[in-house]
Amino acid sequence: MPKYRNRSFHNLLVPQQRAGSSLLIHDQFTDTNGVHLHDHAVSPVNVPSATWTDVESVATIQSNRAYCSAATVQTCYLDTGIADALIEASVSTVAAAHYYSGILFRCTDSTHNWRARINYNSLSFDIVEVNGSLTVRASAYVGYSGGVEYPISVTFSGQNISATFSGTTTITYNSATMNQTVTKHGVYFRLVGCTVDEFKVSRL
């Protein structure tokens, strides 16, 4: 997967900052292959001086991306200091069932968090509530391809969540009462080879 960093091409793929929002965190995951995400310093923007914390398993860096390095779920968060935010990322999965990749938000632990993810099982884009058990609260069939990076974003404010795939398909959920004031957000993926890149957190 070629990486187009600081080039106009990438600006076509990643949703633009909304007017009035302010960028707090931008991580391009530039680091040595194999470095654990919890040892990687957020760069180039890290206003709250947040550090990556493992929630479930230990993600690594590969080809300057956050990389799922084990046959399990891997989640990692930053304490951003804000519970309502816009988060953007570029995500990819392997082209096989049970591979997921996405944005983790309002996370307290491995069994209490929210996810906006691409899902190769159903070639869909989902909002998932993890509250002990997993519940899909909204979903769109997007028919994406494995091994290709797609821009996704999620905006959450109070009980309202709005998530967008590739700048065009938007899904919403308006009863998000769990973990409404939690400020820890990050990355989520499952099974080896899934990636997250260009992770950005903005104040609304």
Place this chain on the structure above:
Amino acid sequence: MNKAHILTPWDGDGSEDNPYHPLLSDAFPTTQSWRDVTGQPVPNLHPDPNLLVIEVICDKETLSAIEADPRFLVIWGSDMSDKNEKPSTKIVSDIRSWLTSQSLSTSQATSIIKTSKTFEQISDELRTYLKTRPKKDKSDVP
């Protein structure tokens, strides 16, 4: 594209590989999109009765296929009915009958689905009723 409010059972076991999800999303996997507009708490899934209202965006053919599938009930669809109109007595009767087939009592179905309500108000009544249903007792599951 059509927008519709549809009653569907929950499916799944809450696991990573099989999260709770509307059965409709398995039956019609290429439906453009759906969202939960009921918001039942996760600890109550699957509720008794095992139903939720979802808002679906789909093409006309898919909506017709959903309508023909007895596992689901289309409360209103933008290409089928004006959600601000009141349904005919026959439609009210059909909705009540479908609900009783989903383990609601006749009196429950009658109290929720009133003839004086519009399609949208019927959806609202169903969502309010279903949001607070308790988790189905495992001993009731065949």
